[in-house]
Amino acid sequence: MIEVIDIHKQFGEQKVLKGISSVFEDGKCNLVIGKSGSGKTVLIKTMVGLVEPDSGDVKYDGRSFTQMNKKDRTILRREIGMLFQGSALFDSMTVEENIRFPLDMFSDMTEAEKLEQVNFCLARVNMPNTNKKFPDELSGGMKKRVGIARAIVQNPKYLFCDEPNSGLDPKTSIVIDELIKEITIEYNMTTLINTHDMNSVMGIGDNVLFLHEGLKYWEGDSKEIMNITDGELFDFIFASDFLKNLRKNARV
């Protein structure tokens, strides 16, 4: 479980996060949604320590991340996996080396054990026999899958996904969403996904947090979100006339 307690962050004069608090539970896909510039990415980066908050706290199963020293943070980070928007695979390494890197750096496993773990993760994301390929030989969807494989190779307790569907076609997006959902349940992880994609919200959103101008505007599950009738969240979800009409017809 991850607790975010009254997080504030300001860049120069611009207040990006204005006191965000929430609880993200184990075994659930927690989605953070909002318009561009609403503070989603800053929230995720603050939670994993890539950005330091001005005030507030982030607790990983009761352990205060913001008050930890550098050494303890490094240890905790081994329990965190992250899928980046552009996958962030290491260009100079093959798929196998990318996934094996955390094991090489932090584990005492033998070469055979590492290879077995890498192949297990690759099979888990439906990418077998791609060990020797380089990232520039992969499609966008394949890169995301390799990114997921690298994120789960150390059996993390917490998984962060920053825009996992950006740049993917709708069908591949659904595949990636389902994969994240399955892995979350299988590993009983606390998963936090930052997305714009309403398909993801409806498909895998166990808990949805809507940010607006740095504030927590709404929180609930994907069923409740359909009952929203007005306000910023309504405008965000039903941004197109097509969706508005679809909802109207469904109600009729």
Next chain:
Amino acid sequence: MPSRNSKSVYFFYIRFSSMGKIFHDFGEYLILLGRMFSKPEKPRMYWKETFRQMHDIGIGSLTVIAIVATFIGAVTAVQFSYQLRGIGLVPMWWVGAIVRKSLILEMAPTLTALLLAGKVGSNIASELGSMRTSEQIDAYEIMGVNTSSYLIAPKILASIVVIPMLVVISVFLGIIGGWAAGVLGHFYSTAEYVRGVQDYMKNWDLVVMLIKALLFSFAIASVSCFKGYTVKGGALEIGKASTQAVVLSSIVVIIINFFVAFLLLD
């Protein structure tokens, strides 16, 4: 129209803000270097990365260094042969000594460093810059890797080992270039040239050359790493950082060159 007073205030504002930026950047550079000296998570991984960098810097630069060094030696020999022939009183075997001395003390370390500031410096800055903008550095950080150590220390260590080797190679090739040009141009015989290369050899010159090479390699690698690592933005900023890395490390090389000569060749 701004008054004369406001113009001078603006002038001082610009002057002091740019000075402030220089001090700010220098402070950040020192902090980054300080963070580099931390205990490696897995030393084996650091060595592996260091050897990869040695290969990239060394083998990757060998051809261009070989071509430039050979022709620099050759042109030095031709220039001095022309000058000494004009004087007529000086024996031609001096050309060998002049080529050797100028290569060891100046040409080989400085020209190699300037060449590598362009090639290796821009390579390092753009590699780290693109890793920063594509979130690869963030990915390392999330895993718990000390990126200022893992991504920078191997590059600096590899440069410190490999660049002096390239300087030594360029001295040898420069001397061979000088021999080939002089003999082919009938300025002197092989025996005269060899005598010149061997005579009046001072070991101190070699020490100065290696000190220069070590300082230059540290400057090129560390400045380029700093420029690449601290990139903010996108492709345009990577290009700017790469250019700044080349320009700044070239200036630092020239300044170090003066101080080493001033302090060690008195």
